[in-house]
Amino acid sequence: MTQQLNADLHCHSVVSDGTLTPEELAPRAKANGVELWALTDHDEIGGQARAMAAARAVGLPYLTGTEVSVTFANVTVHIVGLGFDPTDPQIERGLRETRGGREERARQMGAELARVGIPDAFEGAMKYVGNPDLISRSHFARYIVESGHCPDTNAVFRKYLAEGKPGFVPHRWANLGDTVRWITGAGGVAVIAHPARYKFTANEEFALFNEFKSHGGQGVEVVTGAHSQADAVKYAEFCREFDLVASRGSDFHSPDESHTDLGKLPELPNGLTPVWSLLESRIQ
Ligand code: AMP
Ligand code: MN
Ligand code: MN
Ligand code: MN
Numbered sequence: 267m268t269q270q271l272n273a274d275l276h277c278h279s280v281v282s283d284g285t286l287t288p289e290e291l292a293p294r295a296k297a298n299g300v301e302l303w304a305l306t307d308h309d310e311i312g313g314q315a316r317a318m319a320a321a322r323a324v325g326l327p328y329l330t331g332t333e334v335s336v337t338f339a340n341v342t343v344h345i346v347g348l349g350f351d352p353t354d355p356q357i358e359r360g361l362r363e364t365r366g367g368r369e370e371r372a373r374q375m376g377a378e379l380a381r382v383g384i385p386d387a388f389e390g391a392m393k394y395v396g397n398p399d400l401i402s403r404s405h406f407a408r409y410i411v412e413s414g415h416c417p418d419t420n421a422v423f424r425k426y427l428a429e430g431k432p433g434f435v436p437h438r439w440a441n442l443g444d445t446v447r448w449i450t451g452a453g454g455v456a457v458i459a460h461p462a463r464y465k466f467t468a469n470e471e472f473a474l475f476n477e478f479k480s481h482g483g484q485g486v487e488v489v490t491g492a493h494s495q496a497d498a499v500k501y502a503e504f505c506r507e508f509d510l511v512a513s514r515g516s517d518f519h520s521p522d523e524s525h526t527d528l529g530k531l532p533e534l535p536n537g538l539t540p541v542w543s544l545l546e547s548r549i550q
Contacts, residue, residue, distance in 0.1 A: 269540055273302040274529045275331065275348055276459065276490060276515025280396030281305075281313035282333075283404035285520035288313045291528065292320035300529035302542055302549065304331030306346050306515070309364045310400055314352040318550055328550045329542075332357075333459055334448075335364060335439035338477075339470050342437075343458070345445050345478075346487065346513065348541060349548035350454025360448040364440045365399045372401040374435045379406070382432040384415055403427045404519065419523050442474075446481040455544050457485035457513045461504070462497040475508050485541045488512040489534055491526035502535040512538040 278284030279291055286294070288305055295303045303326050305317035314330050321328035330352050334345045350357055376388030390409035395401050407419040407427060416422045426433040449456040458478055466474065475486075487493070488501045489512075505512050512534050516526040534540060542549075 269536070269538075270533050271301050271540065271542060272299050272529050273514050273540070273542055274300045274516050274518075274531070275302070275304040275329065275457075275513050275541065276306050276333065276346055276487065277304075277518040277528060278307055278333075279305055279313050279317070282307035282310050282397065282400050283402040283519060285522070288316040289320045291518075292317065292326055293324050295321075295528040296324040296326050298527060298529035300326065302327045302329065303528075304329040304348055304515070306331035306333040306348075308333050308400060308402065309335055309361050310397065311352050311358065311361060312397065322550070329545055329548055330454070330550075332361065334361065334445045336442050336445050337437075337439045338442050338474055339466070341464055341466065341470075342439060343442070343464060343474065344460065345442070345449070345483070346457040346459045346485075346515070347445075347449035347452075347454045348457060348485075348513070349545040350449050350452035352452075354448075354452035357448040357452045360440065360444060367437060368399065368401050371435050371437050372406075375403075375406060375433050378435060379410075379426065379433045382426070384410060384413065384426075384433075387433075406433065442477055443481040446478065446483045450482045453548065455485055455511070455541055456483040457487060457541060458483065459487050460490045460492045460517065461486060461501055462493050475504060475510075479508055479510070483510075484544065485511045485513050487515060488538065489514040489531050491515075491517040491524065491531070495532070498532065498535055502538055505538050511541045511544055513541040
């Protein structure tokens with residue numbers, strides 16, 4: 267397959283913390299010129315059959331996807347899985363266990379937010395939740411905007427929900443090695459999501475890439491909604507240094523909240539091996 271393809275291999279639906287259904291996302295991706303699509307809900311593959319059918323209905327080539335929450339060096343890191351068998355029992359169980367603590371965490375978030383003057387946030391967030399197994403900080407952010415405490419969701423994260431802020435409840439997610447093995451064991455490719463977003467020292471970042479590789483991880487997002495042009499240049503260099511393939515995805519969540527719409531991304535820097543070159547046989 268060609269190096270320059272309008273691939274969008276990272277986005278979210280109501281099955282996690284997006285606001286559109288898989289049936290709404292597929293035609294939007296198609297209309298925006300996407301040529302290869304993956305829905306990557308957080309810790310969930312419950313939307314895969316719907317996304318695949320919706321993609322087929324509009325003639326859009328599709329790869330299965332998910333975005334797994336991982337704790338590495340006490341920091342939350344996201345690993346995107348692409349092109350795996352969605353009926354594989356190990357990835358299904360691993361993701362179910364990763365989702366497991368979310369309700370308890372959300373109840374604690376509700377209690378913390380009440381203490382800083384935002385009552386009933388758990389109940390408020392639940393109004394925005396499409397999948398009761400996947401209550402996310404994004405759902406709280408939407409409720410906190412609705413209730414007038416902040417003008418937009420970015421402001422909510424800055425004031426209440428980012429690490430260290432009053433509504434942030436630390437949580438232990440999946441292990442890096444387990445996550446990479448769930449994905450590769452089901453025939454997929456594991457990709458480090460939006461690496462520029464993590465607050466690592468250079469040594470910690472090197473350790474992440476080294477360990478990811480040693481567990482069988484193969485890719486990194488070079489072009490993604492949260493990356494600047496300089497970030498893309500930096501992680502293109504990481505692709506060469508660590509012999510990784512490059513991925514590209516908007517991380518689209520909502521027409522009202524996401525800066526980057528489906529497929530509206532810069533091209534991959536030249537000279538990299540795109541992740542889709544490893545996944546041709548997995549495209550549906
Ligand atoms: P959770 O998995 O519940 O910890 O929620 C993480 C989600 O919150 C991410 O996938 C993003 O959708 C959203 N998020 C995290 N940080 C920010 C931020 N600074 N601004 C807007 N959304 C954010
Ligand atoms: Mn999200
Ligand atoms: Mn992410
Ligand atoms: Mn994402």
